Amino acid sequence: MTTSARSPQVEKVDASLRLPVLIFFGSAALWLVVGTFLAAVALTKLVWPQFLDGPAFLTYGRIAPAAVNALVYGWASSAGLGIALWLLARLGRAPLNYAVLPVVAGLVWNFGVFLGLLAIIGGYSRSIFLLEFPGFVSAILFVAYLFIAVWGIVLFRNRAAGAVFVSAWYLVAALLWFPGLYFTANALLVWHPVPGPAQAPIGAWFSSGIVNLWLAPIALAAAFYLIPQILGRRLLSYNLSLLGFWSFALFAAWTGMAQLIGGPIPAWMVSVGVVSSILLFIPVLVISINLLGTMQGSYGALRWSPSLLFTVTGAGVFLLAYVQGTLLALPGVAAIFHFTDVLIGHGALLLFGFVSMVFFGAIYYIVPRLTGRDWNGDGLIRWHFWLFVGALGVAYVSLTFGGMVQGFALNDPGVRFASSVGFATPFRLVAVLSALALLLASNIFAHLFFRTMLAVLEETKPLPEAVTV
Amino acid sequence: MNRTPLLIFGAFLTFGSAWLGLVAYSYVTLGQLQPVADENTGGVNPPPLSGLAVAGQKVYAANGCVYCHSQDIRPRYLSADIAREPEAEPPVRRTVARDYFRDQPAFVGFLRIGPDLANYGLEKRVAAWNDLHRHLYDSREVVSGSIMPSYRYLYKMRKISGQPSNEAVTGLTGPHAPAPGFEVVPTEDAKVLAAYLLSLKRNDPLPEAPVETKE
Numbered sequence: 001m002t003t004s005a006r007s008p009q010v011e012k013v014d015a016s017l018r019l020p021v022l023i024f025f026g027s028a029a030l031w032l033v034v035g036t037f038l039a040a041v042a043l044t045k046l047v048w049p050q051f052l053d054g055p056a057f058l059t060y061g062r063i064a065p066a067a068v069n070a071l072v073y074g075w076a077s078s079a080g081l082g083i084a085l086w087l088l089a090r091l092g093r094a095p096l097n098y099a100v101l102p103v104v105a106g107l108v109w110n111f112g113v114f115l116g117l118l119a120i121i122g123g124y125s126r127s128i129f130l131l132e133f134p135g136f137v138s139a140i141l142f143v144a145y146l147f148i149a150v151w152g153i154v155l156f157r158n159r160a161a162g163a164v165f166v167s168a169w170y171l172v173a174a175l176l177w178f179p180g181l182y183f184t185a186n187a188l189l190v191w192h193p194v195p196g197p198a199q200a201p202i203g204a205w206f207s208s209g210i211v212n213l214w215l216a217p218i219a220l221a222a223a224f225y226l227i228p229q230i231l232g233r234r235l236l237s238y239n240l241s242l243l244g245f246w247s248f249a250l251f252a253a254w255t256g257m258a259q260l261i262g263g264p265i266p267a268w269m270v271s272v273g274v275v276s277s278i279l280l281f282i283p284v285l286v287i288s289i290n291l292l293g294t295m296q297g298s299y300g301a302l303r304w305s306p307s308l309l310f311t312v313t314g315a316g317v318f319l320l321a322y323v324q325g326t327l328l329a330l331p332g333v334a335a336i337f338h339f340t341d342v343l344i345g346h347g348a349l350l351l352f353g354f355v356s357m358v359f360f361g362a363i364y365y366i367v368p369r370l371t372g373r374d375w376n377g378d379g380l381i382r383w384h385f386w387l388f389v390g391a392l393g394v395a396y397v398s399l400t401f402g403g404m405v406q407g408f409a410l411n412d413p414g415v416r417f418a419s420s421v422g423f424a425t426p427f428r429l430v431a432v433l434s435a436l437a438l439l440l441a442s443n444i445f446a447h448l449f450f451r452t453m454l455a456v457l458e459e460t461k462p463l464p465e466a467v468t469v
Numbered sequence: 470m471n472r473t474p475l476l477i478f479g480a481f482l483t484f485g486s487a488w489l490g491l492v493a494y495s496y497v498t499l500g501q502l503q504p505v506a507d508e509n510t511g512g513v514n515p516p517p518l519s520g521l522a523v524a525g526q527k528v529y530a531a532n533g534c535v536y537c538h539s540q541d542i543r544p545r546y547l548s549a550d551i552a553r554e555p556e557a558e559p560p561v562r563r564t565v566a567r568d569y570f571r572d573q574p575a576f577v578g579f580l581r582i583g584p585d586l587a588n589y590g591l592e593k594r595v596a597a598w599n600d601l602h603r604h605l606y607d608s609r610e611v612v613s614g615s616i617m618p619s620y621r622y623l624y625k626m627r628k629i630s631g632q633p634s635n636e637a638v639t640g641l642t643g644p645h646a647p648a649p650g651f652e653v654v655p656t657e658d659a660k661v662l663a664a665y666l667l668s669l670k671r672n673d674p675l676p677e678a679p680v681e682t683k684e
Binding site for chain 2: 049053059060061062065124125127128129156157164169172173176180184189194196198201213246249253254257259260263264266269338339340343344411412413417418420422
C-alpha cells in the first residue's frame, strides 16, 4: 500500500515518535534473539542433559526462566509499548511532546530487564513464574513503565476530535491493566510476600493476566488497526467490536484459576476459572469473526503485504490458541494434560504464534513510516515468515503430541515416572530442532531491522514523499 | 464508543472485579490460615520447618527446581497422583492451601519434567542423606535416563588431608567421581537444600484434608 503525499500533520506525528518507538523496537529485537537463544539452550538440556552442564549459571532452572523473562519483558513488552505509543499517536493524530522522557524510560526499562536476567542467572530469583526479577528490579521496571504509559495516556487525551477507534480502547485498557497486575503481584508476592497458602491463586491470576490483559490487548489493537488500514476498507462491524472488547475484558481476567484444578485453592475458584475460560470463547469468536471477516475476499493481498501476512496469521493463531485454552480448562482435559509439555506448546503458541506474529506485522508496517525507508525486501521478510511459521508449527505439534503421551503416562499409576520422560524425549528433540530454526528466524528479523537502522543513520535525508509497506 | 470516562470506568470495573474476587479474597481468606493443633503429637500441622530447611527453600528457588518439580497432589478422582504412592505411610492425600503455610514462596509448580516432590521427605527420610547427595551431584549415576542437571557446583571436591571428612559423599561413580585421595563434600547450600527436600511432607492430618482411605 502506498500512502502517498502524507499530510504534514501525520509527518509531524511520525517525526515526534521516531526515536522512542525505534528504541523500543530495536531493544525488543535484541531481546527476541537473546530469549530465543536461551530457550533453545534450555530445551536442548531436556534431551541432552550433559549439554553445558556443570556451572551454576548454566543450569536449566536458571536458563529456562531467563528465556521466558527475556521474551515476555524484553521482547514482547518493549515491542508492545512501542506499538502502543505509535498507534495511539497515529489514531489520535497527536504528536508526542517531550519525547525525551519516554526515551529515557525505555532505556531504563531495558536496563531493568538486563539486571533482572543477570539476577536470575546469578541465582537471585525467587522462582515465581514471570515474577523472577528481584524486588528492586521490578520496582525499576514499574517506575519506567509509568513514565511510558503516562505518555500513552497523554497521547490519547490529546487526540483530535472524532470517534475513538476500537484499537484505542484495547490500548488504553492494556496501559491501565498492566500496572494493576504488576504492582499487585509484586507487592503481594515479591516486595512483601503474603503467606504461602494465598500465593498460588495470586500467581495464577498474574501469569494469565500478563497474556490476557497486557500482551493480547496490544496485539488485538494492532490487528484491528492494521487489517482494515492495509486493505483500505472499514472494519466488518462496530457492534461486534464493542461486544468483543467488553466481553473479553470481563472474562479474560478470571481464566487463570482453571490451571489450578485439583490444586490448593477453593473449588469455587477453579470453577470460576473453568466457566470464564468457556465463556471467553464468545469474545474470541466475535473478535475473530470481526478481524477475519474484514479480510473476506481479500486474501490475495497477503501476497504483496508482508505486514498483512504476519498480522492475519497472528489473528488466526489467536483463535486457535484461545480455543485450545478453553479446551485445556475443561476439568477432564486439564487433569490429564496439566504438568505436561502441552502447556509449553500452548505457551509458545500464545507468545510466538499470536502476540509475536502480530507484533512483527506491526513493526514491518510502522518502521518504514518512521524512517521513510522501505525494508530492503530481497525476500528476507518472506524467509522470516515461513521459517518462523514452520518452526513454530513443528515445535507446537511435537510438544503437544509429546505432552499428550506424557500426560497419559503420568496418569497411569502402572507406568513409572521415568517412562513419561522417555516418551516425551523424541518429541522434545524435534522441538529443539524447531527452536534452532526459530532462532534463525529471529536473527533474520533483527538483521533486517538493524540493517535498516544503519542505512537510516548513513543518510540524513528528510522523509521522502512516498513510503511503501 | 466515544466517551473516555466510560472506557476507563469499564476497564477499571472488569479488572477490579477479578482483583477483588481472586486476589483480595485469596489474601483475606487463604492468607489468614493458621496451623492447627495436632492432639496426637501435641504439636501443630503443618509442623514448623527447621532453620536449615527454611534456608534450603532459598537454594531451591535460586536454582529453579520448581520449573521441573511440582509440589501438588491432586485428588484421586482427578489424577493418579495419590495412586502413584501406594506404599506411603501414613498415606498421602491431596494437598490443600494450608499445606503451604511454611512455604516462602509456595512452590506449587506447573510442570512435571521431573517427579512431584510434595512428599519427597516421606519416602526417603532416614539414612537417605548420602543417596540424596549422590542424586544431586550426578543424577544419572543414580537413576539411569535421568535428565536432571548436575548440581555439583553445590559441592566441593578436595584433597583428603589426614582423615576423610565424615560429611563426604560416599559411593560416587561416573565421570565426576573423586579420584583416589580426593573427596566430595557438600557446601552449606547443598546441606540446607537436602534438609529442605527431606522435610517435604504434605500429608499431616488437617480438618479440611482427611487422608483418603485406600480402596
